[in-house]
Amino acid sequence: MRRITPDRPWPLHGNAGSRALEARTAAALPPNALMQRAGLSVARLALALAPHAQRFWLACGPGNNGGDGLEAALHLARWGKQPLVSWLGDAGRLPPDAQAALQRVRAAGIALADAPPGAHDFAIDALLGLGSARPLEGRMAEWAERMNSGGTPVLAVDLPSGLSADTGRGGGVRATHTLSLLTLKPGLFTGGGRDAAGEIWFDDLGADLAAEPPAARLIPQPGVMARPHDSHKGRFGDVAVVGGAPGMGGAALLAASAALHAGAGRVFCALLGEPMPLVPGQPELMLRDWASLDLAAMAVACGCGGGDAVRAVLPRVLSTARALVLDADALNAVAADAALHPLLAARPARGWSTVLTPHPLEAARLLGAATQAVQADRLASAQALADRFRCVAVLKGSGTVVAAPGQVPWINPTGTAALATGGTGDVLAGLLAARLAAGQDAFEAAGQGVFLHGAAADRWPVGHSLTAGALAKALSPRASDQAGIRQGC
Ligand SMILES: NC(=O)C1=CN([C@@H]2O[C@H](COP(=O)(O)OP(=O)(O)OC[C@H]3O[C@@H](n4cnc5c(N)ncnc54)[C@H](O)[C@@H]3O)[C@@H](O)[C@H]2O)[C@@H](O)CC1
Ligand SMILES: Nc1ncnc2c1ncn2[C@@H]1O[C@H](COP(=O)(O)OP(=O)(O)O)[C@@H](O)[C@H]1O
Ligand SMILES: [K+]
Known part of the structure; x- marks a missing residue:
C-alpha cells in the first residue's frame, strides 16, 4: 500500500x-x-x-x-x-x-x-x-x-x-x-x-x-529539459503568439511571457489590430505585425485574446505553422466556421502538430454539445475532440485530460482552483508553444506542460494571490528544478 x-x-x-x-x-x-x-x-x-x-x-x-x-x-x-x-x-x-x-x-x-x-x-x-x-x-x-x-x-x-x-x-x-x-x-x-x-x-x-x-x-513529474553549455538561442526555438485583439492584448502578452519564461529561444508577439504597445518589464518580447512573421519556422500560439480578428488569420496560420497551439478565440472560430476544419484535418498528413487547449465551454462548442455533457465524461470528450480534429486535445479544468488519436490519454494530477483566475489558460498556451518550439513531440509537450503549469500553482506560497502574470514568471525551468522536479518520465 x-x-x-x-x-x-x-x-x-x-x-x-x-x-x-x-x-x-x-x-x-x-x-x-x-x-x-x-x-x-x-x-x-x-x-x-x-x-x-x-x-x-x-x-x-x-x-x-x-x-x-x-x-x-x-x-x-x-x-x-x-x-x-x-x-x-x-x-x-x-x-x-x-x-x-x-x-x-x-x-x-x-x-x-x-x-x-x-x-x-x-x-x-x-x-x-x-x-x-x-x-x-x-x-x-x-x-x-x-x-x-x-x-x-x-x-x-x-x-x-x-x-x-x-x-x-x-x-x-x-x-x-x-x-x-x-x-x-x-x-x-x-x-x-x-x-x-x-x-x-x-x-x-x-x-x-x-x-x-x-x-x-496519470502524468508523471517531467524531468528538466537539459540546456547544454554549448548552446545558443536558436536551439530552443522561436515562438510566435498571434492574438490580442483590441482590448485583449493582455492575453497574448501573458502567453508570450509564459513562452519566454518556459525557455523559448526567442518570442515574437503579433497583436491583431492594435497599435504596438510598449511592454514594460518585458523588453525581450519582439512585437511584430503578424503578416511579417515566418510562421513555418516557429511554434505558434494562436487565439489568446484574439476576438473576432483571429478568424481572418486562421487560414494562413493553419496552413503554414508546423507546430501550433490553438486556444480560446481560435477554438471558438474553428467551432463556428466549418470551412476551417479541412485545413485543420490536413495538418497531420503534412507531419505538422496541433494542440487544442479548450476549457469545457470551448470544448462543448467544438463538439456541438452542452458543457454539462462534456464534463459528464471528460476522458471521452477529450478523446472525441482529438479524434475529430486529429490533434492533441487538452481539456482543461480540475484533472486536465490530454488526449491524442491512438494514445492512452493522460490525466494531470497537479493544479488547484487557485488557477481559476483570468489569464492562466493563456499562460498554458504560451508554455506549450515553448515546448513545441524546443522540438518536443506534441502529446508529450502537452502532458508535461499541463503538469508543470499545475505544479507552479501547487507550490504557490500561501497568502500570496496567484495572478496569471506571476504564474508565467514562475514557469522557469529553474523554478521547477528548485522544487525537486528531476526525474524523467
Ligand atoms: N469481490 C471481491 O472479492 C472484492 C470486491 N471489492 C470491492 O467490491 C466493490 C464492488 O462491489 P459490488 O460490485 O458489490 O458493488 P458495491 O458494493 O459498490 O455496490 C453494489 C450494490 O449497491 C447497490 N447500489 C448501487 N447504487 C446504489 C445507490 N445509489 N443506493 C443504494 N444502493 C445502491 C447495488 O444495487 C448493489 O446491491 C469494489 O468497489 C471493492 O470495494 C474489492 O475490495 C476487491 C475484492
Ligand atoms: N479548479 C481547478 N483545478 C485545477 N486547475 C484549474 C482549475 N480551474 C482552472 N484550472 C486551470 O486554469 C487554466 C484556466 O484556463 P482558462 O479557463 O482558459 O482561463 P483563461 O481563459 O482566463 O486564461 C487551465 O489550465 C485550467 O486547467
Ligand atoms: K466507498
Whole structure:
C-alpha cells in the first residue's frame, strides 16, 4: 500500500478494467481471499491515519464494498479498537464474498446497527464502490451526509461512495482519504473526483495491472529539459503568439511571457489590430505585425485574446505553422466556421502538430454539445475532440485530460482552483508553444506542460494571490528544478 504521488505514469482502470482484473486476481486465490486482503488493507490504513482513535465508524453498504468494510471491522476489533458497524445490506441478497464477511463479523460478536453511532473518532465509508449505480438517497444519503459533517477524517474504501470510477461524476461522500483497491480509477483524478477523494492511497492486492489495458494514465513529474553549455538561442526555438485583439492584448502578452519564461529561444508577439504597445518589464518580447512573421519556422500560439480578428488569420496560420497551439478565440472560430476544419484535418498528413487547449465551454462548442455533457465524461470528450480534429486535445479544468488519436490519454494530477483566475489558460498556451518550439513531440509537450503549469500553482506560497502574470514568471525551468522536479518520465 502506498500514497499516490506522480512518480510514475500510474495506469488508471475504469469500471470494466477493474472488474476484469478483480476476476483474474480472485481466480488465482482461495475463496474470499481478495476481500480479506482488502479489509486488512483498509484497517491498516485507518490505524496509520488515526493511531489514537478508538471509535471507528464503519458505514457498510449492500454489496462487496460493504464486505470490505466488514472485513476491516474484524481487524480493528482484534487490535483493541471499537468498531461501530452500521450496515444497510440485505443478508439474503449479499454477494458471496460479502456474505462470508458478514458471517465472520457475526461470529466475532461484533454488533451490526442500522443507524450511525452517536459519536465516533474516525469514519470508514464502505457504502458503495464500483457498483454505484445511481445517486445516493434515503439512508445511504443520510449516512454520507453524517460522515461529511462529522468533523472526523473519512477514509473511503475503493471510491468515495456515489462517485463514478470512470468519469469522476456524481458523488455523495467527501472523503479526506481514499484507499483505491486493485486498481486506480480515473474518476478519482478528474471532474468532481479530486474534491471527493481527498488524499489517494493505493493497494493493488496482488493484481497484475499490466494484464489489462489502462483507460488513462496519470502524468508523471517531467524531468528538466537539459540546456547544454554549448548552446545558443536558436536551439530552443522561436515562438510566435498571434492574438490580442483590441482590448485583449493582455492575453497574448501573458502567453508570450509564459513562452519566454518556459525557455523559448526567442518570442515574437503579433497583436491583431492594435497599435504596438510598449511592454514594460518585458523588453525581450519582439512585437511584430503578424503578416511579417515566418510562421513555418516557429511554434505558434494562436487565439489568446484574439476576438473576432483571429478568424481572418486562421487560414494562413493553419496552413503554414508546423507546430501550433490553438486556444480560446481560435477554438471558438474553428467551432463556428466549418470551412476551417479541412485545413485543420490536413495538418497531420503534412507531419505538422496541433494542440487544442479548450476549457469545457470551448470544448462543448467544438463538439456541438452542452458543457454539462462534456464534463459528464471528460476522458471521452477529450478523446472525441482529438479524434475529430486529429490533434492533441487538452481539456482543461480540475484533472486536465490530454488526449491524442491512438494514445492512452493522460490525466494531470497537479493544479488547484487557485488557477481559476483570468489569464492562466493563456499562460498554458504560451508554455506549450515553448515546448513545441524546443522540438518536443506534441502529446508529450502537452502532458508535461499541463503538469508543470499545475505544479507552479501547487507550490504557490500561501497568502500570496496567484495572478496569471506571476504564474508565467514562475514557469522557469529553474523554478521547477528548485522544487525537486528531476526525474524523467
Ligand atoms: N469481490 C471481491 O472479492 C472484492 C470486491 N471489492 C470491492 O467490491 C466493490 C464492488 O462491489 P459490488 O460490485 O458489490 O458493488 P458495491 O458494493 O459498490 O455496490 C453494489 C450494490 O449497491 C447497490 N447500489 C448501487 N447504487 C446504489 C445507490 N445509489 N443506493 C443504494 N444502493 C445502491 C447495488 O444495487 C448493489 O446491491 C469494489 O468497489 C471493492 O470495494 C474489492 O475490495 C476487491 C475484492
Ligand atoms: N479548479 C481547478 N483545478 C485545477 N486547475 C484549474 C482549475 N480551474 C482552472 N484550472 C486551470 O486554469 C487554466 C484556466 O484556463 P482558462 O479557463 O482558459 O482561463 P483563461 O481563459 O482566463 O486564461 C487551465 O489550465 C485550467 O486547467
Ligand atoms: K466507498
